[in-house]
Amino acid sequence: MLPELGHVALILALLLAFLLGVLPMLGAQREHAALMATARPLAYGQLLFIAIAYAVLTHAFLVHDFSVAYVASNSNSLLPLMYQVPAVWGAHEGSLLLWVLILGLWIGAVATFSKSLPMPVLARVLAVMGWVSFGFLAFLIFTSNPFARLLPAAVEGRDLNPLLQDPGLIIHPPVLYTGYVGFAVAFAFAVAALIGGKVDAQWVRWSRPWTNVAWAFLTLGIALGSWWAYYELGWGGWWFWDPVENASFMPWLVGAALIHSQAVTEKRDSFRGWTLLLAIAAFSLSLLGTFLVRSGVLTSVHAFASDPKRGLFILIFLGLVIGGSLLLYALRAPREEQGQPFAAFSRETFLLGNNLLLTAAAAMVLLGTLYPLLAEALDLGKISVGPPYFGLLFTLLMAPLVLLLPFGPLTRWQREQASTPLRMLAPWAGIALLIAAIAFFTSANAGWKTIAAYIVGAWLLLGTLRFVRQRFVQGKGRFTAEMIGMCLAHSGVAVFFFGVLMTESMSIEKDVAAKPGQSFSLRGYDFRFDGVERSQGPNYQADRGTLLVTRNGKDVVVLHPEKRAYASGGSILTEAAIDGGPGRDLYVALGDSLDDQGSWALRLHVKPFVRWIWFGALMMALGGFTVAFDKRFRRAVGEAST
């Protein structure tokens, strides 16, 4: 009975989303106050019904209702409690419901924190978000009903995909989706501005905090996903250029461009058309990502169970949303660039460079992701574009970005003497080179990437510190939240690149066949293999290895890599053992049993500074959040309403 109620709740949410998309928009076009006033109640109403549906599905998981097909496929009575709630978003239908719920929450948040928005603007923004919500609810109800019954009911569930039985599942998808979906707010503001015909800097001021928060969530989500892949998949890498990773990375890159171009439009009134386009593009790429993951067009480790019917549905939806908004852009975008003129050497120019490099990177990722599909469509055979393509192009595009980054904040708007920021930064560039030189002569096996790591890390960090110093000299040490966020994020970029380059250049891995008692030496660490035992988990059996790691005769850590066989479905999963630290990670994955004398294949890694990658991303995300709390946004909104 309850699952049917959930289904009904979804249908009601669909109806309310339809009304939300129509009534307030009509009200705004006709300047009809009562119609516009329906926006908020409708927004809350649809959120309520989505939340009810979501709660019902969660309940079905908690009571092991295997008469619901989705629960039967993705749960099991042995599934530990901590995974029963996240199991809701463990597969296509439920994760789509989570997507819709998060969209509903964003809509509710916009409805709540918009007290001072002019009514027609709020009505249009909520209506545009209502269309998006309507599309996804329809997709859910017509192609992917999570409440479909399985009759007769299964006696036992098939269990949640073991790959997903990890704390990563609890947090990674909700955070990632919050980021993905959050770009809908900037999109809605942009489209509402186009419809309303007022494409000035005002919509940007209102949407900036939302964009920053969404981008920060997306940063966190991607970093969590990367961390999850690193320790759960047992591959020892942190990024694989997998189509689904790329799908989240493209909106991230465009989103990063967007938060910078929004700053320009808001403060200088320049880049109006470009900012509109980026706002549309960031959300469009989020939608495209959804399409790629769920249509089965590309194959990937992440791919959801795909059904040919679903692909077409999302494609039509994509066509309506993206095609419609781009058409609107073509018709309504400002005819010519307004705003203050700027000279060739100015902060605007640097931010334009930032934008071009980031969007070029996104375009390159898009091309690389879709190239196999293109090649197949043109009958060039099955081709896959691997890390070499992405690695090379990324290095080419990120190098100028790194070089130019410290200049941006130190250059004045509109016009600047080229010599001023050059003079400010020259001594710091010297220090960065000096640090690299010291690193080159002191570390034993430094390749060009190691040197690059020190140069890039020091240059970005010192360049950011130079800006901090500038504020103490000129601004009497006053920092706005926006500046603090910027410094935090830019330092995060420094930490991130340092981690990436160090890990890439200094990591070492070794595949060995180990007899019990045998030792292996790697980068000064001795790994002694002490055999493998059987052990029993709640819903799996494991082969559990033991390794003692020592350095210069002193014990460092005991590691237990596992190989788990899950009771249901019979899938086997490696659980790598990792000893992490700020300076290096020790990583051991258990391979196959080689003979009956207790020999096993082992993969040993030493990965220097790998955690800095995620720590850097965390700093970027914190920076994004901090900017959103700048007083200027609250004040600006307040002024706008008077």
Next chain:
Amino acid sequence: MIRRLLPLFAFVLLAGLLFVGIRMNSGKDTSAIPSPLIGKSVPAFSLPVLGDPTKKISDRELRGTPYLLNVWGSWCPNCRVEHPVISALARRGKLRIVGYNYKDAPEDAQRWLDEFGNPYAIVLADEDGRAALDWGIYGAPESFLVDSQGIVRWKSVGPIDDDIVRTQIEPLLAAMAVTR
């Protein structure tokens, strides 16, 4: 105006590509992945029968009449999509369908067959997927059409639909009947 239409044009191109992608994905083209086995004898194997691990079937014992080797697993959602098509094919009785239960627990496989119906003349169980390496199987569903001499004639990856049965399997079967 033209300049501002550029993003829309780019998107239309992209949407066209994605549409082609869906068509390829849901139909014939992905099934045309060439298999090096086509025109060659099936790899030698000896696999236990599902539900009766003591009884083993080898490639020689399957010779005599053509058969469709259908790779499936209870864990595979697309196998459920093609299940009605396979069942219909089996009911017509023109072709023997041999199930190849790939990387599956026997009790799950049995439950799946009980639940949806068993279209297979016989089901081979390859629990660890080792024998599948020789076949070049890397997922499910996959299907191989094998003639009466034990030569692989055709392979498809992904769910088989009525279209594939009509346009590919049946013509091949007819051709085989003639040459025999």
